[in-house]
Amino acid sequence: MAIPGPWMTSHLGGPTSDTFFGAAEALIPQRLGDLSNLSGMRTCAMLALYGLHVDKLDTLHRYLGIYHGIVAIGSFHDERNWPGDIGIVEVEMRRRLVWL
Numbered sequence: 001m002a003i004p005g006p007w008m009t010s011h012l013g014g015p016t017s018d019t020f021f022g023a024a025e026a027l028i029p030q031r032l033g034d035l036s037n038l039s040g041m042r043t044c045a046m047l048a049l050y051g052l053h054v055d056k057l058d059t060l061h062r063y064l065g066i067y068h069g070i071v072a073i074g075s076f077h078d079e080r081n082w083p084g085d086i087g088i089v090e091v092e093m094r095r096r097l098v099w100l
Contacts, residue, residue: 076094
């Protein structure tokens with residue numbers, strides 16, 4: 001199968017970003033305490049960035065607030081609270097997530 005050219009609009013159809021956002025939001029647990037881990041932080045950060053990207057400020061602030069709550073509760077901003085046996089890649093990933 002040939003790769004479609006940049007102007008073949010028939011190949012550009014498909015699910016919108018709203019579809020993927022809705023699916024991701026539906027998977028968030030009702031109890032926000034269940035989000036208090038690295039995956040929960042990452043999820044909320046990505047959903048906040050989505051809100052920023054599509055200019056939905058209520059979505060941005062909702063997930064940014066949850067994200068900051070997770071960081072504060074788990075003291076994820078302090079590297080001394082991270083596991084000592086993680087590698088340099090995970091350290092950098094955590095740093096970038098916290099500074100996001």
